[in-house]
Amino acid sequence: MADAATIEGHCLCRAVRITISHPKHHVEICHCDMCRRWGGAFYPALTGESFAIAGEDAVTTFQSSSWAERAFCGTCGSNLWYKFLPTGNRSFVAGLFDGAETLGIEKEIFVDEKARWTDLAGDHPRQTGAEVIAEAREAGFEFD
């Protein structure tokens, strides 16, 4: 499935359906305190070259900070995506997608805010929040 040109996802009630074209083969795991509160554990982010969304009428968005918006299904409550407002880039909750369970982990970020009960195995990069923010500042983003 990870080699498919597209990957299909949907929320629990199927009101919202998402297709990602040329998805990455790895998810990025965010352990920050906002992602933990939002999803209950961590945020497994999946991105790709492009995406299409059906059922946007069912989507509710919440601006969780000055730089990010998060979306969920207003009917079933499934979390859907994270949108980085400075670029408009979105990543999607990997668990929504059929076949995404075979993907690997690209990296873990905000590991200094990680809950102990979400230790993940594997030899992939792990960055603290300070390292992630420093990298974003170097790329030109401003945070309050």
Ligand SMILES: [Zn+2]
């Ligand atoms: Zn739903």
Ligand SMILES: [Zn+2]
């Ligand atoms: Zn996060």
